[in-house]
Amino acid sequence: MRVLLCPDKFAGTLSAPEVAAAVAAGWRTVTDGDDLLIRPLADGGPGFVEVLADALGGRRLPVTTVDPLGRPAAGEILLTADGVAYLESAQACGLHLLSAAERDPKTTTSYGLGLLVAAAVESGARTVVVGLGGSGTNDAGAGMLAALGVTALDASGAALPYGGAALAAVDALDGAPRLRDVRLVAATDVDNPLLGLHGASNVFGPQKGADRADVLLLDAALERFASVLERDLTGCPAGLGTLPGGGAAGGIGAALLALGGGIESGIGLVTRATGLDAALDTADLVVTGEGSFDHQSLRGKVVAGVAGAARDRGVPCVVLAGQVSTGRREAASAGVTDAYSLVEHFGGEENGGLDAALDRPAEGLRELGARLARQWSR
Structure with a gap:
């Protein structure tokens, strides 16, 4: 049998x-x-890199990054012979990196994921595939963007604090993404948009520690951030807040779309590789x-x-x-x-x-x- x-x-x-x-x-x-x-399989969340490394081979490069509260964390990227780098958001943004008392999507950040993406870019990869899932953040990838050179500013021109709640005060962006023309791909099987009843805040926020008031605050903050991204970030698609997959990993999907990235089924990618x-x-x-x-x-x-x-x-x-x-x-x-x-x-x-x-x-x-x-x- x-x-x-x-x-x-x-x-x-x-x-x-x-x-x-x-x-x-x-x-x-x-x-x-x-x-x-x-x-063994994965859909973009924790274990994505490990499963692909077993299936594809390549080099696993250790990367020092930070967790959702800015504490040191160990990450890695998988670099294959065809110039593709694979990484997973959960290594830097994972809910499992936080104790129950630390879970607060108003303040957690995706900055550590930006460090992983930057390391993949500097490794010489031509395509960077980001596995999305299992995140403890809800900042629409604002932290990741900051690590890549795009800073969210308030009306006075000051950089905003990290976390989704601070985006309620976003007024402009400063800087440009340092990506060296690398193609970005978000690997996820979540089709939720960034905003609304089926968006990142409403659907996944409560799992990350948000109460009803937090959900409303975060959804409004992300709506404001999406409008600023559309206005100020070159190449950002229109209607960012409604695009399928934008709500993945607390809105990191939307940030990758704003950077010109595409979305691919995580389980589909792993299915082919294995x-x-x-x-x-x-x-x-x-x-x-x-x-x-x-x-x-x-x-x-x-x-x-x-x-x-x-x-x-x-x-x-x-x-x-x-x-x-x-x-x-x-x-x-x-x-x-x-x-x-x-x-x-x-x-x-x-x-x-x-x-x-x-x-x-x-x-x-x-x-x-x-x-x-x-x-x-x-």
């Missing part, structure tokens, strides 16, 4: 390669006669997964892409997740044959299953891998 293991990361616990390895180890405790094809389509064509069973299988999973994330591709080929697809909150009917319509939760595997939330899932995810995945082998292996 040919089994394709192609999970995303379990955010905060295991990387995608670690998830796949744990499931494979459990499967092999039951039978070693099956052919396990391991293709040869996932060819693996799907020969698979008898597909096993994918992520930390939380919920309503957002079916909106362009890894699980949705994998399940849909498996369904189109008539191949069963099983989802393993830390928690499962998607209904069976909704999941089935997306191509998911069955879904298993680590929390339920460890006895349910009322019996300490959540703590066990967070503390012992690899153990749980090995046990679920063995369970799947008993159910599915020929």
Whole structure:
């Protein structure tokens, strides 16, 4: 039997390669006669560089950057032989870099991402692909732009403080982006615009610590910033606040669009790099997964892409997740044959299953891998 293991990361616990390895180890405790094809995936968020490095090779260059509060952070870029540099916003802007008490999208900044982009430009890359996802910022990429040479000013000509809230006072821009004619690409599967009910502030702000008043303040601040970008930044497209993908990573998508960049599907890019389509064509069973299988999973994330591709080929697809909150009917319509939760595997939330899932995810995945082998292996 040919089994394709192609999970995303379990955010905060295991990387995608670690998830796949744990499931494979459990499967092999039951039978070693099956052919396990391991293709870890990412959609632009945390793990994007690691997955692509495994698939494409190239050089991984360490870069010193800063986190959303300006503290030192370790980042890296992947530079391939064809002159493409890959990096991920989460290494500098990630929500996982902040404690619960530190989460405040009014003040967090994407400046560290600008340092990563600048390093990629200076490395000689002709194209820079920025994986977007998992961010703890909501500043429409203003911090990133500042690191690249474009500073937001208030009416008195003073540089604004970092963070999304300060953009309510933006009046003009100073400087020009130092990009050496590099082509920019935003890798994301989020189609939300920058502004409005489906925009960055309304949809993702609460996950980053924003209350309702914060959301309204941030959406208005980003609307003002978008209008200034359209007026003052050469090449910025009209209607920036409404463009699909502009709301990705707290509006960093919009900043990349304003710099003349394009948007590409993160999961599509990773699918091509890892040869996932060819693996799907020969698979008898597909096993994918992520930390939380919920309503957002079916909106362009890894699980949705994998399940849909498996369904189109008539191949069963099983989802393993830390928690499962998607209904069976909704999941089935997306191509998911069955879904298993680590929390339920460890006895349910009322019996300490959540703590066990967070503390012992690899153990749980090995046990679920063995369970799947008993159910599915020929």
